[in-house]
Amino acid sequence: MQEDRRLAVLRAIVEDYVATEEPVGSKALVERHGLNVSPATIRNDMAALEDEGYLAQPHTSAGRVPTDKGYRLFVDRLTTVKPMSSAERRAISTFLDGAVDLDDVVHRSVRVLSQLTRQVAVVQYPSLSRSTVRHVEIVSLTPTRLLLVLILSNGRVEQRLVEHDAEIAGEDLTALRSRVNRAATGEQISQAATALNAVVDGDEPTPPAMAAVVDALVEAMSDHRSDERIAVGGTANLARFGDNFESAVRPLLEALEEQVVLLKLLGEATSGGAVTVRIGAEGPYEELSSTSVVATGYGPDDALSSLGIVGPTRMDYPSTMAAVRAVARYVSRILDEG
Amino acid sequence: MQEDRRLAVLRAIVEDYVATEEPVGSKALVERHGLNVSPATIRNDMAALEDEGYLAQPHTSAGRVPTDKGYRLFVDRLTTVKPMSSAERRAISTFLDGAVDLDDVVHRSVRVLSQLTRQVAVVQYPSLSRSTVRHVEIVSLTPTRLLLVLILSNGRVEQRLVEHDAEIAGEDLTALRSRVNRAATGEQISQAATALNAVVDGDEPTPPAMAAVVDALVEAMSDHRSDERIAVGGTANLARFGDNFESAVRPLLEALEEQVVLLKLLGEATSGGAVTVRIGAEGPYEELSSTSVVATGYGPDDALSSLGIVGPTRMDYPSTMAAVRAVARYVSRILDEG
């Protein structure tokens, strides 16, 4: 009974604080929400919640503010991710449907996500590691220069230049091309790499430049630089951080340029289809103690890559989570079709 | 005589103001710099400079601050772009030499430029329009799907998928490939497009899918999306804008995401090898009235593309211009070699 009300109070405080940006007091609370009790009762509850660490007072005789722990409880137990309006759904789909290639999908996703949430959006490019080899093309640019083009199932195209000493005859090149494709096409990228290496070590006589070509391909496959690419958008929304520029915005801007940090943050989210929320100092980055990350995986099994938003701990979690989830779904669908 | 001193005063004020961020008064001026006159004299000069619009007073009985016009005169007539220290030169070259591909060059450039100037750096990707076609590859993915790979002299690789109805025999494909390459290879991108179109309209019988292939290639060539790409870095330096977040930083962040605006700003700079400076409201964007752009072209003839920085009007122009110029030169050199 009382327990129920306490949770209701916590929820109400979170909602009010998110909306007003000001510590919320007992009186205002009971007025704004339909609690049928007196302010004094609420005060007792608030005191209890504070003891348990869910609320905090900026200073004596000010209203209460949710702590990280309070937000945590809020998102874990008090939140029902509210569905997006059909208008929003339509906006997402039409905007994303206009994309012409992979890069464009990513860019549009960042954009729509940042506009929807009015936060800084972050989208990791689809990672190589899960995708399969669709085709390998080998082109002779000059007598001693080969261009390798590696086409992957996720739409990404990597190319490498290979120099070699001996000239290669046309038919050798054709043979090389077909052998490489036989070994790699259709394989997941990691298997493809080992399969290619096996070809070189095998019994069949290998054309002269084979080793160099295979090396370059394997390197291109295991080069996860493109795994690490990230698109960021909506930085202008940082303006709404309002106060504490030096303490909050600057470290965030720095983190946004340090892709490693971002990847770490997003990475935590890739597991299991749900939307993940990291609140305040829960992560290992102290400088980001006043920011939260809402992220989720996307792509097949939600395991291809991840996307999300970064914002102040004081944010509208339900809407934000809904937006992140919705965008992730649409992106997944589009990647599936493409 | 007096004219000379006035200019010296203007220069001194600009330098002091940039360094201290505070309006500079007559007394401080004559102390800090070796002017051999009394403060009263300086006051007269300052009053004159104010009449002419080069200085302004934030309020009565405060020191003077340069106006945009003042900065303009400063960069136009009072500035000798000071050479970079050899340490800085070395830093630039070693950092840039580590780049592995075109994207990497661009990214590293933004990075080094933003660190050097402690401003927001902006680098436009090398534009297609000036580059030549190095090679066109046509790969048959499935019987009815062709992959076109267009390799340009600036290192960029564009690819397009083409669907067609009729199946294409291997020798037809080879013929197609060689004819396309004969027409396009080595040509500037615009000429290549017209040459390709000419092939289709010519007398020789054209293989069935020729038209579709040519169309796709021409479209890829005239698709200037990659012209419009831009890399931005060093946004964390915006923190040093200090005051006026809403009025200055927010519009800037928004502009940084509106690539069109950035391109416009950079675009002005592409002409004639020198470093261009746009100060405050000189451009068409009123929201950016307290920011300056320092930019220059790079690449052969400095006409390939452009790079620069965006920062507050109150910035150290000589150093900044030097840094921009130095980075542009190194990037040009690297692109030349690659």
Added chain:
DNA sequence: ACTTGGCACTCGAATACCCGGAGTGCCAAA
């Protein structure tokens, strides 16, 4: 066992006020 009204208390935010000092403009003398 909760809830509620009352009441004294706290503390930040806003307001008013004052003061010092840096800076100016102007004038008369050099």
Added chain:
DNA sequence: TTTGGCACTCCGGGTATTCGAGTGCCAAGT
């Protein structure tokens, strides 16, 4: 044309005061 002198202005920072929202606690009520 330069310079010293002088009266004046005005911002920034410090202090005092007030105001009010909000709290904690207690005793009474259900």
